[in-house]
Amino acid sequence: MLNISPRLEPPDLQLVHQRIKDTIAVLGNFKRLRDPERKRKDYLDLLRHDLANYYNYNDYLMQKFTDLFDIKELIEFLEANEVERPVTIRTNTLKSRRRDLAQALINRGVNLDPIGEWSKVGLIVFDSPVPIGATPEYLAGHYMLQGASSMLPVMALAAQPNEKVLDMCSAPGGKTTYIAALMKNTGMIVANDVNKERCKALTANIHRLGVVNTIVCSENGRQFPKIVGGFDRVLLDAPCSGTGVISKDASVKSNKVEKDILRCSHIQKELLLSAIDSVDARSSTGGYIVYCTCSIMVEEDEWVVDYALKRRSVKLVSTGLEFGREGFTKFKERRFHPTLKLTRRYYPHEHNMDGFFVAKFKKLSNLIPAKEGVYCRKAKAIIFTFTLY
Amino acid sequence: MRPLTAEETKTFFEKLAKYISPENIKLLLDRPDASYCFRLHKDRVFYASEKIMLTANNFARKELVSFGTCFGKFTKTGKFRLYMTALDYLAPYAQFKVWVKPNGEQSFLYGNHVLKSHLGRITDSTSKYQGVIVMSMSDVPLGFGVSAKSTQECRRADPSSIVTFHQADVGEYLRTEETLL
Ligand SMILES: C[S@@+](CC[C@H](N)C(=O)[O-])C[C@H]1O[C@@H](n2cnc3c(N)ncnc32)[C@H](O)[C@@H]1O
Numbered sequence: 001m002l003n004i005s006p007r008l009e010p011p012d013l014q015l016v017h018q019r020i021k022d023t024i025a026v027l028g029n030f031k032r033l034r035d036p037e038r039k040r041k042d043y044l045d046l047l048r049h050d051l052a053n054y055y056n057y058n059d060y061l062m063q064k065f066t067d068l069f070d071i072k073e074l075i076e077f078l079e080a081n082e083v084e085r086p087v088t089i090r091t092n093t094l095k096s097r098r099r100d101l102a103q104a105l106i107n108r109g110v111n112l113d114p115i116g117e118w119s120k121v122g123l124i125v126f127d128s129p130v131p132i133g134a135t136p137e138y139l140a141g142h143y144m145l146q147g148a149s150s151m152l153p154v155m156a157l158a159a160q161p162n163e164k165v166l167d168m169c170s171a172p173g174g175k176t177t178y179i180a181a182l183m184k185n186t187g188m189i190v191a192n193d194v195n196k197e198r199c200k201a202l203t204a205n206i207h208r209l210g211v212v213n214t215i216v217c218s219e220n221g222r223q224f225p226k227i228v229g230g231f232d233r234v235l236l237d238a239p240c241s242g243t244g245v246i247s248k249d250a251s252v253k254s255n256k257v258e259k260d261i262l263r264c265s266h267i268q269k270e271l272l273l274s275a276i277d278s279v280d281a282r283s284s285t286g287g288y289i290v291y292c293t294c295s296i297m298v299e300e301d302e303w304v305v306d307y308a309l310k311r312r313s314v315k316l317v318s319t320g321l322e323f324g325r326e327g328f329t330k331f332k333e334r335r336f337h338p339t340l341k342l343t344r345r346y347y348p349h350e351h352n353m354d355g356f357f358v359a360k361f362k363k364l365s366n367l368i369p370a371k372e373g374v375y376c377r378k379a380k381a382i383i384f385t386f387t388l389y
Numbered sequence: 390m391r392p393l394t395a396e397e398t399k400t401f402f403e404k405l406a407k408y409i410s411p412e413n414i415k416l417l418l419d420r421p422d423a424s425y426c427f428r429l430h431k432d433r434v435f436y437a438s439e440k441i442m443l444t445a446n447n448f449a450r451k452e453l454v455s456f457g458t459c460f461g462k463f464t465k466t467g468k469f470r471l472y473m474t475a476l477d478y479l480a481p482y483a484q485f486k487v488w489v490k491p492n493g494e495q496s497f498l499y500g501n502h503v504l505k506s507h508l509g510r511i512t513d514s515t516s517k518y519q520g521v522i523v524m525s526m527s528d529v530p531l532g533f534g535v536s537a538k539s540t541q542e543c544r545r546a547d548p549s550s551i552v553t554f555h556q557a558d559v560g561e562y563l564r565t566e567e568t569l570l
Contacts (some may be wrong), residue, residue: 042547119559133563134563136494136498136525136529136531136559137529139498139558139559139560139562139563140525140529140530140531140559141559154491188440188441188444196454199454202454203454203455203459204562206455207455207458207459207474207562208559208562210477212458212477213441213456213457214440214441214455214456214457215445215448215449215453215455215456215457216453216454216455216456217445217452217453217454218451218452218454219448226445227448228444228447229447267508295393374411389461
C-alpha cells in the first residue's frame, strides 16, 4: 500500500516520481487501492505536493493548474513545459513569398516544412546548420522568428489595407510586422510599448522587415485614446504572468504568486478598457478589438474579458481561428457571460505551441455606459446612463 | 519634429545623391499615391507619408521613437550618416551596384569591405569612389558602400584587394540594434 507520509523533503526525485505514479494509480482505482484511513483529498493533496516538488513549481501555481486540468492532462501540460516548442518563422510577405523563402533556406541546408494548414506564411524549422536568426535572408527582413501562437491574434485581428490600427503593447514587434504585412504596408499602425528599451528592438524589426506605415511610440497604454484615438482596430497583447510560456522562462514556476496574477489582471483590465475606448465603433471597415495573453490563468483571460463586457458597449465575436479550445463560461465559483465560449485557448500539450488566449470584440457604440446597471431607487428600475467620452 | 532646414536638406540630399540620382530623390517626394515628406526628429531624418507624420505629431518628443522610415542621422559636426534602414529606398533606385558571391556574404554582413575574390558582378562604368549598393547574387540588398576601384580596375585587381569600402550592412540589425535608433 502507498505510504503517503512522511512528506519527502528534500526531494529525492526518483522517489517522488515513483510516488506520483503510485498516487495516480490509486486515484485511478480508488475503491480498491486506497488506504481506508485516507480520503481522496489526502491523495490529491499529496499528488499536488509531489508534482510541485518534482517539476519545481510553487504550491500556488500547482494549485491553479490543478484547477484547470484533470490529472492526466495536468501531467501532459507539466511535461510539455519541460520541452521547447518547435522553432517557427513567419514569411514577411512584404519582401518574400513562402515558397521562395523556403527554397532559399533549403539551399542553406535548413530542414523545414509549412507550419500547418492554418497558415499560409508560417514555416516550422526542424534543424539548421546555420543560426536561423542570422542568415542573410533574416537580416534582409524576409522572415521573422515567431512562435506559432503569436501569429493567431493577428489573424483574428484581420486588419484591412488602409485602416488605422493600434498595437498597444507591441515590442518587439512580431505581431506589428505581421499586421503591417496583412495591410500591405498601407494605412497606418501605431505601435506602442511603454518600455523604451524594448522599443529599440521593435524599431529595428520594423525597419528590417521593410514596414513603412508605422509610428513607434513609448507611452503607457492607458494614455490612449487621449493622445490618439479613432482606430479601426486595436490589438492588445497584454503584459501577463507568462504561465503559457513556461518552457521559455522556467522562472515563472517558482516566481509567480497570487498577487502577481492579480496585479496583471488589474493592469489588463485597465488596458483593455483603454483599447476599447481607442476604437471608433463607426469605422466602416472595422470596429474590432483583439485581446490576447500568453497566460492561461482565468484571472488574466476570461475574467478580464468579462469585466470589459460589463463596462463597455462591446460584444464578443468569433475569432475566425479554426482551432483552439473554447474559453470558460464558468470556472470554479466564477460565472462569465455565455459568449465567452467564442474566445479561444491554446495549450502547449495540446497544440504544441505556447499557451495562449485570444478574444475578439466588436465595438457597438462609442458611448460608455456610466455604471453597470445603475440602480435608481425612486423609479425602482435599472436605468443605464450613457455619457459621451 | 520639424522640417529640415535648407542647409540640412542640402547635406542630406548630397548624401543620397551618392547612391540615387537627383531625379529619383525627387520621386521620393513627388509620389502619385500620397504626399510624403522628410522630417527631423532627435537628429534623425524620417521619411513618411504626410498622414503618418501628422499623427506622429500628436506624441510628445520624448515618447515618439520612430515613424515611417529612418534614413539616418546628423552627427554632432553636422555631417549626415546614412543608415542601412534606408536600404529599401536606395536599392530599387540605385544606379551602381556590386554583387557579392555567396562566399563573401558573411564577411560583408560582419562589416568587412568587399574583396575582389568575393566580387560576383559590378555595374559597368562604375567609377572610383562611387556610392554603390551591395547585393547578394540572388538580388537581395545587403548594404551599401563606396567603390574602391572602378569597374575597369576591378577586372585587373588581385583577389585579396578591396573593391568596395563598407559603409553599412543589414548585419547591423544584429550587431548594433541597440545604438541604431
Ligand atoms: C506580451 S509583450 C508584447 C509582445 C509583442 N506584441 C510582440 O508580438 O512582439 C507585452 C508588452 O507590453 C509592454 N507593456 C507593459 N505594460 C504596458 C503599458 N502599461 N502600456 C504599454 N505597454 C506595456 C511590455 O513592455 C511588453 O513589451
